Amino acid sequence: MKLVTYRRHVEAAARLGAVVDGRVVDLALLGAAHGVALPSTMLEFIDLGPDAVTIASGLIADAGKHFPIGCATPLVNVRLLAPIPRPRKNLFGIGLNYTEHVAESAASLDTSADLPRQPVIFSKPPTTVIGPDEPIRHDAAITQQLDWEVELAVVMGTTAKRVAREDALAHVFGYSLVIDMSARDCRRAGQWIYSKGQDSYAPMGPCIVTADEIPDPQTLDLALWVNGVEKQRSNTAFMLFKVDELIADISAGISLEPGDIIASGTPAGVGAGRNPQEWLWPGDVLEAEVEKIGRLRHAVIKV
Numbered sequence: 001m002k003l004v005t006y007r008r009h010v011e012a013a014a015r016l017g018a019v020v021d022g023r024v025v026d027l028a029l030l031g032a033a034h035g036v037a038l039p040s041t042m043l044e045f046i047d048l049g050p051d052a053v054t055i056a057s058g059l060i061a062d063a064g065k066h067f068p069i070g071c072a073t074p075l076v077n078v079r080l081l082a083p084i085p086r087p088r089k090n091l092f093g094i095g096l097n098y099t100e101h102v103a104e105s106a107a108s109l110d111t112s113a114d115l116p117r118q119p120v121i122f123s124k125p126p127t128t129v130i131g132p133d134e135p136i137r138h139d140a141a142i143t144q145q146l147d148w149e150v151e152l153a154v155v156m157g158t159t160a161k162r163v164a165r166e167d168a169l170a171h172v173f174g175y176s177l178v179i180d181m182s183a184r185d186c187r188r189a190g191q192w193i194y195s196k197g198q199d200s201y202a203p204m205g206p207c208i209v210t211a212d213e214i215p216d217p218q219t220l221d222l223a224l225w226v227n228g229v230e231k232q233r234s235n236t237a238f239m240l241f242k243v244d245e246l247i248a249d250i251s252a253g254i255s256l257e258p259g260d261i262i263a264s265g266t267p268a269g270v271g272a273g274r275n276p277q278e279w280l281w282p283g284d285v286l287e288a289e290v291e292k293i294g295r296l297r298h299a300v301i302k303v
Contacts, residue, residue, distance in 0.1 A: 082131035097265025104273025128202035143183035149266035168247035234267030
C-alpha cells in the first residue's frame, strides 16, 4: 500500500489514507463502515503491527472500486502532509554511505577520503520534517551554503534491538523519501546536528510504501533536480552499508522502535562537491524522486 497523511481542507485534522487508483481512501472511515477499528494517524497504524496492513489491504480489495460514501476523495483534492508529520524521536541520518559521495566530500569538506568501516550516524530533530510542497527555510544570517541530499528513508514497524542482519528487514514497516538538507557552513567541531537539524531540513513523503511492495530496498533509482536541472542520480544498490546492515548496526546499541526513521544516505552530486560549488538560495526549486515511492517538490524561501 501507499499510505499518506492528508487533510481534506485547510482546517481539517490530519488523517491517515491509502492511495488507490488516484483517490485517497480514509482507512479509519473505511474500517468503521465494516465494523473494523482502524486508527486515523500513521503512527497509531504502525503501532498496530503487521496485521494492520493485512486488514487494511483486505478491506480495500473487498471494496474494489466502490468505497462507502465519504471514504474516498480524489487525490488532487487533498493536501498531503509528511507521512509522519511529527516523529516521536530524532531521525537517524547516515553520512558517507555511497562511494562517490565519500570522495566528493573528502575533496570539499573536512571528511576522510577513506571509506567508513562502520556507518556514520547523526540525527535530525522531529522539527526538521516538512511535507510535500512546504517551503524550505533559508536564513542568510545562519548559512550561505545550503545544500541538498536525496535519500531513501526507512520506517521501522516493530522494535529492533540487537537484531541480526538477516532478520533486520522483517522489522521494517515501509519506505519513503527524505531530502537531507545541510547547511555546510554550520558544522561545529565535526558535529553535524546544527548543520542538518534546522527547521524544514527534512522534507519527507509523499507517502510511505509498505515493505511488502518493496521486498528489496537495494534496487531503487533515486534522483534530484534543482530548478529542473538534474544534480543527482544513482541507485540504492550502491550503498556502502545496505538497509539491513544499518538496522543491525544501529540496533546493536540503540533500540529502533515503531515509527523510527532512518535516512539511509545520499549519492554523489551534492552542491558542496561541485566545481565550482553550488548552493541553494531563495527562489530555487528542489525536486527529488525515489523509484516506487514518488516525487517531492519544494521551493526555497527567505526567512
